[in-house]
Amino acid sequence: MHAIRTLFAGVLLSGASLTLSAAGLEVGDPYVRAVPPGQSNSAAFMSLRNISTEDQALIGAESPAAETVELHTHVEENGLMRMRRIGRIVLPAGETTTLAPGGLHVMLIGLKSELTPGQNVELTLIQDDGERMVIQAPVRRLEPMHHAAH
Amino acid sequence: MKRSSIAILLAAAVSAGILSCLEPGPASESSQAPLELATPPTGGDFTLDSAAGPVRLSDLRGQAVLIYFGYTACPDICPTNLVSIAKALRSLHPAELDRTRVLFVSVDPERDDPEHLARYVAYFHPNVLGLTGTPEQLAQVAKRYGAAYQRVEDTGSAMGYLIDHSAFTAVVDPNGRLVQTLGHASPPETIRAAIRTALGTEP
Ligand SMILES: [Cu+2]
Numbered sequence: 001m002h003a004i005r006t007l008f009a010g011v012l013l014s015g016a017s018l019t020l021s022a023a024g025l026e027v028g029d030p031y032v033r034a035v036p037p038g039q040s041n042s043a044a045f046m047s048l049r050n051i052s053t054e055d056q057a058l059i060g061a062e063s064p065a066a067e068t069v070e071l072h073t074h075v076e077e078n079g080l081m082r083m084r085r086i087g088r089i090v091l092p093a094g095e096t097t098t099l100a101p102g103g104l105h106v107m108l109i110g111l112k113s114e115l116t117p118g119q120n121v122e123l124t125l126i127q128d129d130g131e132r133m134v135i136q137a138p139v140r141r142l143e144p145m146h147h148a149a150h
Numbered sequence: 151m152k153r154s155s156i157a158i159l160l161a162a163a164v165s166a167g168i169l170s171c172l173e174p175g176p177a178s179e180s181s182q183a184p185l186e187l188a189t190p191p192t193g194g195d196f197t198l199d200s201a202a203g204p205v206r207l208s209d210l211r212g213q214a215v216l217i218y219f220g221y222t223a224c225p226d227i228c229p230t231n232l233v234s235i236a237k238a239l240r241s242l243h244p245a246e247l248d249r250t251r252v253l254f255v256s257v258d259p260e261r262d263d264p265e266h267l268a269r270y271v272a273y274f275h276p277n278v279l280g281l282t283g284t285p286e287q288l289a290q291v292a293k294r295y296g297a298a299y300q301r302v303e304d305t306g307s308a309m310g311y312l313i314d315h316s317a318f319t320a321v322v323d324p325n326g327r328l329v330q331t332l333g334h335a336s337p338p339e340t341i342r343a344a345i346r347t348a349l350g351t352e353p
Contacts, residue, residue, distance in 0.1 A: 033229065036222075036273030038266060041309070043225040068308035074227065080298055081227045081334065082314040085307040101226050102335065108225075109308045142233040 024052030030137035044106040067110030191296030193328025198281035201268035214348040219297040221258035236275040238341035
């Protein structure tokens with residue numbers, strides 16, 4: 001119990017929203033988008049830094065907040081935004097992979113209740129080596145993108 | 151079959167660079183028909199259904215109208231654009247806001263009935279109206295405004311089906327003319343400037 005509390009404090013000190021898995025995967029700034037009432041789907045975003053020397057991959061996710069959780073990406077092709085389910089998100093050794101609006105995301109399908117800004121959504125990230133990492137992603141209101149040249 | 155070939159044709163029209171803000175991504179030879187008969191969007195009047203009854207574009211003369219095609223089950227692309235549009239609306243002078251309407255046209259009538267759409271759009275801004283219609287009506291309106299969409303059945307996703315869609319915003323001036331299109335994720339300042347240009351107010 002004491003050891004767990006110490007570990008927890010250490011995580012809190014290391015950054016506002018940084019979680020580290022045993023396999024060396026660092027999750028930064030996770031959040032889930034607040035959605036309009038009656039909207040049944042949302043998406044979670046975060047950065048995933050692989051600080052190990054081995055390539056890793058995310059192969060799935062789970063959450064008590066939704067009926068189904070899938071890994072998705074968006075590709076823009078000939079002017080069409082195409083959202084697709086993907087089987088894995090490859091996380092190359094030493095690199096940061098960003099899940100962000102308009103691209104890779106963890107898709108929450110069939111929300112079980114309304115998402116209120118400030119509330120935390122529990123997400124379990126499943127890695128290809130079988131490791132399961134539980135993180136808390138705060139619900140954030142949508143903001144316009146501060147976006148670069150297009 | 152007929153609908154998907156229309157969608158492909160529209161996608162080809164978009165890729166022809168008519169909507170210069172939409173940069174074509176990596177080309178996929180397999181999914182796109184060769185380009186032919188691509189006609190530029192002309193705009194024009196239409197009538198679609200809202201929760202409060204039919205809305206005619208011609209009823210909105212004297213106002214700047216932004217038209218966006220999407221669907222509410224879209225978790226990311228559509229909300230991103232609606233949030234930017236809403237922020238642009240909130241930055242207008244009251245007299246300008248009075249003369250500005252946004253039409254969110256759902257190309258997913260199977261999931262988005264007018265009542266659901268009304269609840270959805272109200273979350274963003276009261277000047278946004280949620281509209282939809284029959285597949286035939288939607289195909290016609292989308293074609294006039296250069297919008298493309300395509301229902302994708304076999305995704306292996308619990309979503310059931312997805313809709314690939316273009317994500318620009320068409321700007322119609324107070325005379326009902328299509329004057330501009332704004333690319334996906336245009337910042338609120340760009341949207342506000344487009345509204346002011348259409349209204350002929352301060353840039
Ligand atoms: Cu998705």
